[in-house]
Amino acid sequence: MLRPSTLDFLKKLAKNNNKFWLEKNKDLFVEAKADFENLITELIVGLAKSNPSLAEVDPKKCIFRIYRDVRFSKNKEPYKTNFGASIGATGKDLGKPLFYLHVQPGGESFLAGGLYMPDSPTLKKVREHILKNSKSLKKSFRKKSLLKNSADFRI
Structure with missing residues (x-):
């Protein structure tokens, strides 16, 4: 189960989306990231009961980075304001069937499944x-x- 402090971190990051703030609050980031990783671990364990191919999936290989690639984007904010993970038999291999969990404050969280591209x-x-x-x-x-x-x- 995700702790409220993780969503609180994401809310604060959305209001302070800059390198200085994140460096100053790195401990909050590390704690929130670990909490999200624990949630992904729980989700993998649950999904593996009906889909054994997921049993050996490493949660760390499923989680997307919070750092944005701003080189070709009009939005120059350096960080995503959500945590995301794709869970498939080979981690986040986008060519295979997978589940995607998107955690974002404000009612923007969702769980999806299918094939991407x-x-x-x-x-x-x-x-x-x-x-x-x-x-x-x-x-x-x-x-x-x-x-x-x-x-x-x-x-």
């Missing part, structure tokens, strides 16, 4: 599978237990 043959297979199984997929998405536990779930 699959190659054409893989995308074709996914689309064919969805078409072939669309009835059971829609039925699964309409389960009351899923809708009840999802604040903003749409098909």
